[in-house]
Amino acid sequence: MPIWFEEREHAVVRAAVHRLIPACEDHPGAADAGAADYIDGLLGAFLVDPPRIFAGGPFSGRYGGDPGFERFTPLTRHQELAWRTRIEGSQGRAEREFNGPVVGLQEVYREGLAKLGADFCDVDGDEQDRRLDALPAFKHLLYEHACEGTYGAPEYGGNRDCLAWVAIKFPGDVQPRGYTDEEVSGRV
Amino acid sequence: MMTTDCDAVIVGTGPGGSTVADVLTAAGWSVIMLEKGANHLLALESPYEGLGRITNDEIKFMRRWFLGPDPFLEPRTFRRSDADGERLLTGEVNNLPSTVGGGGFHADGKLPRFRDVDFKAASELGPIDGADVVDWPVDYDEMEPYYAAAERIIGVAGDHTGNPFAAWRSGPYPMPPGPDMYCAIVTSEAAVERGLHPYRAPTGVNSVEYDGRPACNNCGFCAYFGCPIEAKGDPIAPLRNALRTGRCEVRPESYVVRVDLDGTSRTAQGVTYLDVDGMEHVVRARNVVIAAGAFETPRLLLRSEVGNSSGNVGRYLMYHFQTYTLGLFPFRLHAYRGRAVTHLHDDFLAPDAAALAAARDAGLPYFRGGIVEHGGAAHPMMEAVHTPAGAHHSRTMLQSPMRDRMAAFTMQGEDLPQRTNRIDLDPAIRDVWGFPAGRVTYQPHRHEIAASRHWAPLLETVMKDAGATHTFSVTSPPLAGEPGADTPFMASVSRHIMGTTRMGSDPRTTVCDPWQRLHDVENVMVADSSVFPTSAGYGPTLTIVALAVRAARALAGLEPLRSQRPAPDTELGRFSAV
Numbered sequence: 001m002p003i004w005f006e007e008r009e010h011a012v013v014r015a016a017v018h019r020l021i022p023a024c025e026d027h028p029g030a031a032d033a034g035a036a037d038y039i040d041g042l043l044g045a046f047l048v049d050p051p052r053i054f055a056g057g058p059f060s061g062r063y064g065g066d067p068g069f070e071r072f073t074p075l076t077r078h079q080e081l082a083w084r085t086r087i088e089g090s091q092g093r094a095e096r097e098f099n100g101p102v103v104g105l106q107e108v109y110r111e112g113l114a115k116l117g118a119d120f121c122d123v124d125g126d127e128q129d130r131r132l133d134a135l136p137a138f139k140h141l142l143y144e145h146a147c148e149g150t151y152g153a154p155e156y157g158g159n160r161d162c163l164a165w166v167a168i169k170f171p172g173d174v175q176p177r178g179y180t181d182e183e184v185s186g187r188v
Numbered sequence: 189m190m191t192t193d194c195d196a197v198i199v200g201t202g203p204g205g206s207t208v209a210d211v212l213t214a215a216g217w218s219v220i221m222l223e224k225g226a227n228h229l230l231a232l233e234s235p236y237e238g239l240g241r242i243t244n245d246e247i248k249f250m251r252r253w254f255l256g257p258d259p260f261l262e263p264r265t266f267r268r269s270d271a272d273g274e275r276l277l278t279g280e281v282n283n284l285p286s287t288v289g290g291g292g293f294h295a296d297g298k299l300p301r302f303r304d305v306d307f308k309a310a311s312e313l314g315p316i317d318g319a320d321v322v323d324w325p326v327d328y329d330e331m332e333p334y335y336a337a338a339e340r341i342i343g344v345a346g347d348h349t350g351n352p353f354a355a356w357r358s359g360p361y362p363m364p365p366g367p368d369m370y371c372a373i374v375t376s377e378a379a380v381e382r383g384l385h386p387y388r389a390p391t392g393v394n395s396v397e398y399d400g401r402p403a404c405n406n407c408g409f410c411a412y413f414g415c416p417i418e419a420k421g422d423p424i425a426p427l428r429n430a431l432r433t434g435r436c437e438v439r440p441e442s443y444v445v446r447v448d449l450d451g452t453s454r455t456a457q458g459v460t461y462l463d464v465d466g467m468e469h470v471v472r473a474r475n476v477v478i479a480a481g482a483f484e485t486p487r488l489l490l491r492s493e494v495g496n497s498s499g500n501v502g503r504y505l506m507y508h509f510q511t512y513t514l515g516l517f518p519f520r521l522h523a524y525r526g527r528a529v530t531h532l533h534d535d536f537l538a539p540d541a542a543a544l545a546a547a548r549d550a551g552l553p554y555f556r557g558g559i560v561e562h563g564g565a566a567h568p569m570m571e572a573v574h575t576p577a578g579a580h581h582s583r584t585m586l587q588s589p590m591r592d593r594m595a596a597f598t599m600q601g602e603d604l605p606q607r608t609n610r611i612d613l614d615p616a617i618r619d620v621w622g623f624p625a626g627r628v629t630y631q632p633h634r635h636e637i638a639a640s641r642h643w644a645p646l647l648e649t650v651m652k653d654a655g656a657t658h659t660f661s662v663t664s665p666p667l668a669g670e671p672g673a674d675t676p677f678m679a680s681v682s683r684h685i686m687g688t689t690r691m692g693s694d695p696r697t698t699v700c701d702p703w704q705r706l707h708d709v710e711n712v713m714v715a716d717s718s719v720f721p722t723s724a725g726y727g728p729t730l731t732i733v734a735l736a737v738r739a740a741r742a743l744a745g746l747e748p749l750r751s752q753r754p755a756p757d758t759e760l761g762r763f764s765a766v
Binding site for chain 1: 226238240241242243244245246247248251252253254258260261263278366367368369370373404405406407408409416417441464465520522524525526568569571572573577578579581582583585586588591617618619620622
């Protein structure tokens, strides 16, 4: 269940990131890796406390140690100002507009997804590509977020079960195990 | 007599400020450190343990500005020259972490010393038209014991027998080198075949337990991340030393508005700062140390209108002119494991006959390059972002041309000092505290460009010899007409920022005296790379720390450190360059 998107918006995001980072043999692609959930988590970061902006630490637990990534780090006052502005927009508030108004990611997504069309999930891939290409700035934003949601740490909501890391044979966050000297210097 | 809050107030908690705090508190002084960024490094109460926020997390460190500066809160602006108008870019420009620990936090810790000639460029190499090449007011022989002290404070691992271009040393490195990265073994072997002299990089990363901190375990999240296990000594070692004396107080999220002078304008009374709630506070101190980095230090002086009788505050801004030579390999290099860079070569700091001929062809008396880092690796998110979207994305990621099959040479080319290259205050853009953003006006001298053009083809040849099937070279800043020249990448991406309050003996032309004190205000000292008169072709951090030890000892009235050059027939002496 998405926490910020409406169900149909979530479906459009899922379809769109599938065009940008498709699945292939041996790779789940952004849609199945959960990139849409990652984006939903970012846009809804302030619906949970602490906000899901900075994962905790020092370790994820995947290679031992205390699984601290899942305990998100409380934001400082300035970090909250920056991320609320970035996500919600400046909304005419003076403290967010010291260099002028800021359009928030929520508004960018709501408008961008509307422009992709309510029938986006139902048209064929070529048509989906044409609609994405018609919105280059939004496509670029989606793409960067799709990369983050596919290859970032799973605690942020994407890269489900580390599927993308497993596919590309990246061990991920290896602390506190690290790599042995032989793994650093050897050929394999 | 005015009552004071401390002996010294230090603005900035990076390598320079932390080192000054270490030296002064050891000498019995009380210090207050003010840091505009938040604290993610260590608890500020005994026993000063790590906060556990430094992680192997690409989203947090590479995409969300966890260490700051967040470009929304602290934007910077850029233009190439006055002809560009007020600015071309707003946002991220040469950002160094804005957090307790400063620039030391994100660095991967390659810590080379400069050489003798780097302190004497004007007298030994001569002037170059269009630049203000000068000698430093200190030479290598005087600096040597401070370099040795800096290596001990941070904990540097290295091999004193490996680099034929190295200056003399009074002793070996505190630790042996860590394990060589496979990609650097491959490129180093090819470099040797072409007559170059790669060596195991001096690195501020523990190869064995040192100073109560563990050996590095090679996790690979090094540059830009900070170390989750404290195997890297900069910035935590000097800062924790200072805190442990009980005479150092660190105040994070404290933004210094100005340096306050007394009625004579020759003496500072302290500084005024804003806390996180925007409340104004005053710290009265016998001495003020500004160690905010070569971008923020001149910005603070300019908005305070302090120290600028020469008109040179902010001027002679230098970076390193970076040349990246990239090679794509048909086999996997796994450069995501290890310390980011384990080998360097210094050959291009000592130009040979071919380089001198190329310089003359370019109308220059000489040129010099810089250290060449043998590295590679991007983490998967950065690889993904730089891979074209669409049908082939996932297949390309499975092949992993960037993360797993790419080796990279990075030359940190010397950047000549030019008076027109500068930091000043942007006329319109503001930071979250309401003060003018810093603005860069910068373009490289033709010296840097000629040096890059000369050596990049050789680096590509070495890459091909090593087994690369495709090679290419790019520079930062990009050259006119080349990819990126008219994009947000037009500003230098170098985090080596230097020279904006240059030091020297003449108050008409320099901002700081040879002991890094402002000529104009006797009790204000600058302790970062702002004081560098020239940029050399080496990473600046070890020299920042060595200079900070020297200046802080002088401030505290301690004897200068001295060292002995080893005799030629000793083990150390045999490996000292003439």
